[in-house]
Amino acid sequence: MEIDKAIRESDDRRLKTKYDNAIYVIRRALALYSIEEVAFSFNGGKDSTVLLHLLRAGYFLHQVEQTHSNGDLNDREFIFPIRTIYFESSSAFPEINSFTYETASTYGLQLDIIRLDFKSGLEALLKAKPIRAIFLGVRIGDPTAVGQEQFSPSSPGWPSFMRVNPILDWSYRDVWAFLLTCKVPYCSLYDQGYTSIGSIHDTVPNALLCINDSDNNKEKFKPAYLLTDGRLERAGRRKKYTPVSRRCPTVSNGLRNVDAHENGMLTASVIAVGDEILFGSIEDQLGSSLCRKLSFIGWTVSQIAMVRNDIDSVAEEVERRKSANNLVFIYGGVGPLLSDVTVAGVAKAFGVRLAPDEEFEEYLRHLIGDKCTGDRNEMAQLPEGISELLHHEKLPVPLIKCQNVIILTATNVTELDRQWDCLIELTRSSDLITLAEPFVSKKLRTTLSDVETAQPLSKLCLEFPDLYIGCYRESRYGPLVITVKGKDQARVEAAAEALRDKFNPGAFYEMK
Ligand SMILES: Cc1cc2nc3c(=O)[nH]c(=O)nc-3n(C[C@H](O)[C@H](O)[C@H](O)COP(=O)(O)O)c2cc1C
Ligand SMILES: Nc1ncnc2c1ncn2[C@@H]1O[C@H](COP(=O)(O)OP(=O)(O)OP(=O)(O)O)[C@@H](O)[C@H]1O
Numbered sequence: 001m002e003i004d005k006a007i008r009e010s011d012d013r014r015l016k017t018k019y020d021n022a023i024y025v026i027r028r029a030l031a032l033y034s035i036e037e038v039a040f041s042f043n044g045g046k047d048s049t050v051l052l053h054l055l056r057a058g059y060f061l062h063q064v065e066q067t068h069s070n071g072d073l074n075d076r077e078f079i080f081p082i083r084t085i086y087f088e089s090s091s092a093f094p095e096i097n098s099f100t101y102e103t104a105s106t107y108g109l110q111l112d113i114i115r116l117d118f119k120s121g122l123e124a125l126l127k128a129k130p131i132r133a134i135f136l137g138v139r140i141g142d143p144t145a146v147g148q149e150q151f152s153p154s155s156p157g158w159p160s161f162m163r164v165n166p167i168l169d170w171s172y173r174d175v176w177a178f179l180l181t182c183k184v185p186y187c188s189l190y191d192q193g194y195t196s197i198g199s200i201h202d203t204v205p206n207a208l209l210c211i212n213d214s215d216n217n218k219e220k221f222k223p224a225y226l227l228t229d230g231r232l233e234r235a236g237r238r239k240k241y242t243p244v245s246r247r248c249p250t251v252s253n254g255l256r257n258v259d260a261h262e263n264g265m266l267t268a269s270v271i272a273v274g275d276e277i278l279f280g281s282i283e284d285q286l287g288s289s290l291c292r293k294l295s296f297i298g299w300t301v302s303q304i305a306m307v308r309n310d311i312d313s314v315a316e317e318v319e320r321r322k323s324a325n326n327l328v329f330i331y332g333g334v335g336p337l338l339s340d341v342t343v344a345g346v347a348k349a350f351g352v353r354l355a356p357d358e359e360f361e362e363y364l365r366h367l368i369g370d371k372c373t374g375d376r377n378e379m380a381q382l383p384e385g386i387s388e389l390l391h392h393e394k395l396p397v398p399l400i401k402c403q404n405v406i407i408l409t410a411t412n413v414t415e416l417d418r419q420w421d422c423l424i425e426l427t428r429s430s431d432l433i434t435l436a437e438p439f440v441s442k443k444l445r446t447t448l449s450d451v452e453t454a455q456p457l458s459k460l461c462l463e464f465p466d467l468y469i470g471c472y473r474e475s476r477y478g479p480l481v482i483t484v485k486g487k488d489q490a491r492v493e494a495a496a497e498a499l500r501d502k503f504n505p506g507a508f509y510e511m512k
């Protein structure tokens with residue numbers, strides 16, 4: 001079998017070890033599941049191309065073992081029987097599409113083309129076929145690899161199958177060592193400077209491979225295998241802001257339904273980190289300012305929490321809030337000091353480690369320059385595989401977003417205003433935060449007592465479950481203020497009218 005032979009003949013010991021481990025995973029999977037129960041998710045990318053050839057080799061070796069043959073099984077008699085699935089999308093590069101089809105024909109793949117999103121496509125496929133395990137070319141460092149192992153059950157909320165990731169521990173360098181050693185064809189985009197390929201909307205050649213062609217005044221790019229620092233593999237991916245809220249009512253990690261309001265309200269949670277706030281030494285003003293800002297764009301804040309400068313306290317709070325809200329905003333405890341534990345706490349909440357981020361370090365280097373006395377790398381460590389940098393020209397250092405958690409670096413309201421404006425501007429081009437329908441509200445003031453208003457108000461809440469109806473007093477003996485808030489003007493008016501009808505005329509007057 002030509003792949004197995006090429007690796008055996010190579011003197012790259014590291015590659016041999018990676019190959020052996022991947023083949024072991026594939027053979028275990030083929031021993032655990034029948035051939036009808038497995039599928040291969042192939043998309044023409046470099047990682048799935050590696051996996052294709054590993055599967056060919058792994059299946060071949062599995063066959064040899066099954067038939068007790070001596071390994072001379074004729075390559076030509078050998079067909080690749082693993083069902084192959086390709087999620088075709090109109091935003092895929094044409095080169096990726098054509099490479100996928102050509103590869104399928106070269107290697108006799110039985111290609112199932114699915115034109116639905118991943119989840120619905122898999123639901124339909126698993127209903128129709130007895131598939132129980134799917135091979136994927138996911139590698140550590142891919143944002144989607146977080147928390148995965150070589151055998152990982154699909155996530156809650158997804159149809160049930162086993163995700164099998166034989167090349168999970170392969171590096172960028174390993175991938176290229178394999179493709180070049182085995183001399184197998186790969187998609188032509190990788191020779192044009194693309195190092196990781198998503199959709200036509202979020203992928204450009206990797207600027208680190210750019211060579212200036214001054215004669216033609218044109219940019220040219222070196223091939224992908226010449227990228228020396230594999231950590232920068234995704235530098236050609238434009239930052240993609242997934243509007244978690246768009247997927248409402250399921251939050252970004254797909255774990256739980258947002259339970260704020262049954263009417264699909266977008267909810268955020270705010271976390272302030274700081275011992276000083278809890279000692280009462282300083283007053284937190286950012287929380288209330290954020291609540292106003294979020295409310296202004298139609299969001300509901302489910303909770304403001306204040307936690308100590310302690311990694312576990314931060315991690316516990318973030319973990320709880322991130323799965324119950326569309327977005328979580330966290331501030332305080334960001335920087336190089338001992339008490340600056342927020343980023344580490346966020347990493348812990350997601351179960352990932354902190355890893356150096358070269359792009360972020362570059363920003364810090366510009367900012368700090370030679371003034372740095374300690375190890376500035378410490379500050380450039382970000383939660384691995386889940387961090388996006390939110391760039392804006394008005395921000396000296398980008399903000400950090402870890403899935404649905406946004407880390408703000410503001411220390412006062414003026415700085416918060418600036419960071420918020422930047423986030424909103426970014427939203428215009430990238431859907432970072434969904435701008436929801438604004439709230440409509442009415443405030444009614446009355447001198448009636450709590451006892452007189454309590455029951456009719458409870459009834460009103462039952463009659464208008466889609467609205468927020470609350471009340472407060474500015475002082476114990478002053479008038480009572482009733483707030484009616486919702487997204488539908490007519491409903492808010494109707495609730496105010498219904499309230500008035502429950503009392504004598506003139507009992508309420510509207511506040512501006
Ligand atoms: C075969 C297959 C199985 C997947 N299973 C899961 C899953 O169990 N849980 C999950 O959150 N995402 C799952 N995904 C989605 C991927 O994690 C990821 O969102 C997808 O590859 C899109 O990545 P992109 O946004 O970088 O294009 C699966 C995707 C594929 C193709
Ligand atoms: N459209 C798709 N159809 C089928 N499988 C897919 C699709 N998109 C992703 N996958 C699966 O997810 C894996 C990881 O995708 P990812 O984009 O990280 O890798 P790749 O496309 O193989 O390589 P690259 O990192 O260069 O884009 C793929 O190897 C493949 O198994």
Ligand SMILES: [Mg+2]
Pocket residue numbers: 045196197198
């Ligand atoms: Mg890809």
